Amino acid sequence: MSFIFRKQAHLEAGFESFLGCVERCLEVFLPGMLNYLEHGLGESFEKSVSLAHAAESEADDIRTDLERTLYKEELLPDSRGDLLGLLEACDKVANRTEDVLFSISIRRIEAPKELREDFQELLGKVEASVRTLLKGIRIFFVEPRKVRPFVEEVDKHESECDHIQHEILKKVYSLDWHLSRKMQVDDLVKEIGAISDAAEGASRRLDITAIKRNL
Amino acid sequence: MYSYLLGSLYLGWALGSNDAANVFGTVVTSRMLKWRTAALLGAAFVILGAYLEGAPGIETLSGLAEGQTLASAGLLSLAAALAVTLLTILKLPASTSQAVVGAIMGMALFRGQTVDWNSLLKVGICWVVTPLGGALSAALLYLAGRSLVYRLRISIFRLDGYVRAGMILAGCYGAFALGANNAANVTGVFMGTGLFGLEGSAQARVLALLAGGTIALGILTFSYRIMVTVGRSLYDLDPFSALVALMAHSVTVHSLALVGVPVSSTQAIIGGVLGVVAVRGLYKLNLRALVMILLGWVATPLLAGLFALAVARLLLPV
Numbered sequence: 001m002s003f004i005f006r007k008q009a010h011l012e013a014g015f016e017s018f019l020g021c022v023e024r025c026l027e028v029f030l031p032g033m034l035n036y037l038e039h040g041l042g043e044s045f046e047k048s049v050s051l052a053h054a055a056e057s058e059a060d061d062i063r064t065d066l067e068r069t070l071y072k073e074e075l076l077p078d079s080r081g082d083l084l085g086l087l088e089a090c091d092k093v094a095n096r097t098e099d100v101l102f103s104i105s106i107r108r109i110e111a112p113k114e115l116r117e118d119f120q121e122l123l124g125k126v127e128a129s130v131r132t133l134l135k136g137i138r139i140f141f142v143e144p145r146k147v148r149p150f151v152e153e154v155d156k157h158e159s160e161c162d163h164i165q166h167e168i169l170k171k172v173y174s175l176d177w178h179l180s181r182k183m184q185v186d187d188l189v190k191e192i193g194a195i196s197d198a199a200e201g202a203s204r205r206l207d208i209t210a211i212k213r214n215l
Numbered sequence: 216m217y218s219y220l221l222g223s224l225y226l227g228w229a230l231g232s233n234d235a236a237n238v239f240g241t242v243v244t245s246r247m248l249k250w251r252t253a254a255l256l257g258a259a260f261v262i263l264g265a266y267l268e269g270a271p272g273i274e275t276l277s278g279l280a281e282g283q284t285l286a287s288a289g290l291l292s293l294a295a296a297l298a299v300t301l302l303t304i305l306k307l308p309a310s311t312s313q314a315v316v317g318a319i320m321g322m323a324l325f326r327g328q329t330v331d332w333n334s335l336l337k338v339g340i341c342w343v344v345t346p347l348g349g350a351l352s353a354a355l356l357y358l359a360g361r362s363l364v365y366r367l368r369i370s371i372f373r374l375d376g377y378v379r380a381g382m383i384l385a386g387c388y389g390a391f392a393l394g395a396n397n398a399a400n401v402t403g404v405f406m407g408t409g410l411f412g413l414e415g416s417a418q419a420r421v422l423a424l425l426a427g428g429t430i431a432l433g434i435l436t437f438s439y440r441i442m443v444t445v446g447r448s449l450y451d452l453d454p455f456s457a458l459v460a461l462m463a464h465s466v467t468v469h470s471l472a473l474v475g476v477p478v479s480s481t482q483a484i485i486g487g488v489l490g491v492v493a494v495r496g497l498y499k500l501n502l503r504a505l506v507m508i509l510l511g512w513v514a515t516p517l518l519a520g521l522f523a524l525a526v527a528r529l530l531l532p533v
Contacts, residue, residue: 008372076375076454142368215361
């Protein structure tokens with residue numbers, strides 16, 4: 001029996017590694033952002049950028065390996081397509097975390113220290129949406145019928161992110177900043193929000209996949 | 216003398232090319248197995264089923280068709296084959312089992328023989344039991360399987376592995392059941408005609424083997440297109456449900472083979488699908504499928520009976 005299911009076990013382990021990588025991207029991103037909000041650009045922030053890049057590259061490598069494995073291993077074709085879609089949607093979440101840090105580093109965006117608490121609140125909701133998504137995916141692998149509450153929770157966090165984003169933007173445009181800085185921070189807020197958007201996109205995909213797999 | 220077998224051989228070939236789809240359609244459509252592999256497995260297990268367990272069905276049909284001569288047996292097979300072909304061309308459901316029984320009745324009417332009502336009643340009951348049994352066993356298998364998956368918290372990856380392996384095993388079992396059950400349709404009417412100079416169980420074995428061979432030939436030569444069509448419609452179900460429907464079909468057809476009554480494999484799989492669908496509450500009752508089954512019970516034997524009467528009047532001395 002173990003011989004027959006060796007390939008399935010390999011896939012299970014591969015997916016767990018991938019989810020672990022996405023989690024690592026988040027765990028590098030969050031302290032990097034908090035550090036940036038407190039101390040601004042600097043060596044310590046650049047270190048976070050490199051770590052995020054390394055974690056995201058690892059996620060990409062695992063994803064490529066999993067994609068090849070999914071086609072080679074003995075999964076049902078219907079499942080392959082769904083799992084590939086889920087993998088892709090999840091990878092977008094990891095990409096978005098790296099994008100934010102890269103954007104700050106390349107554009108040398110001055111840290112909006114005046115709005116630190118608002119940004120912290122936004123980051124907290126982003127973290128909640130991604131962590132809930134990852135929990136939902138892990139549950140999906142063993143009990144697809146129990147996925148729905150996680151999808152609803154991600155949706156709730158994403159709505160809250162939208163609300164916080166809106167409030168931050170209102171504050172940004174009411175501050176006495178140069179327009180170019182306002183626009184940079186505007187972009188930054190939207191890029192951070194894009195992480196929870198990506199988490200919501202992945203959770204919708206998860207929802208459909210779970211419905212299809214439900215017995 | 217062997218030319219009398221032509222109708223039967225055609226019937227076996229048509230049965231193989233049509234009914235293999237019920238057992239391997241999903242496996243081929245979902246690309247779990249190549250058609251060639253599925254056809255080879257199907258052919259092998261049909262022959263095995265016919266040879267090992269085809270005899271009871273042959274005895275039942277020979278009971279219905281007692282006193283046949285080689286000519287009348289050949290002609291009634293031809294009538295059944297014509298009826299099945301016509302209904303297939305008209306895209307109406309055609310069950311070989313029901314066509315053969317109808318043709319036997321037509322021939323009995325022509326020859327002024329009394330009908331063995333007991334055997335006919337047994338056959339009729341089994342026709343009704345086929346879709347009902349398929350539905351009931353599918354519903355039970357589905358509930359049991361689902362509860363097992365939930366209780367053991369089987370991961371989706373492992374479940375895929377089980378379903379994949381299960382589909383192939385259930386397909387082989389289904390082909391075995393098809394051979395065991397439907398061999399009688401193909402050559403059962405020749406029992407007692409002295410064909411091959413054999414009698415009793417030796418003749419039943421040879422007839423079953425011949426039937427298995429012709430069904431296998433149908434699978435190997437002409438089953439691809441129907442497999443893909445039927446497979447797609449079954450694959451609309453999720454793979455787990457399709458596996459359950461297939462298992463229910465195979466259990467039903469095999470059980471009825473042991474009882475010795477040839478039945479429609481298609482009606483068994485339709486019953487299986489309806490059973491799964493009912494348990495899952497996915498769709499409303501599929502009235503079209505039910506009408507098709509009812510039509511199969513009435514139209515197929517009636518048409519085959521009329522054909523048998525007609526060819527007998529034309530070609531046999533009164």
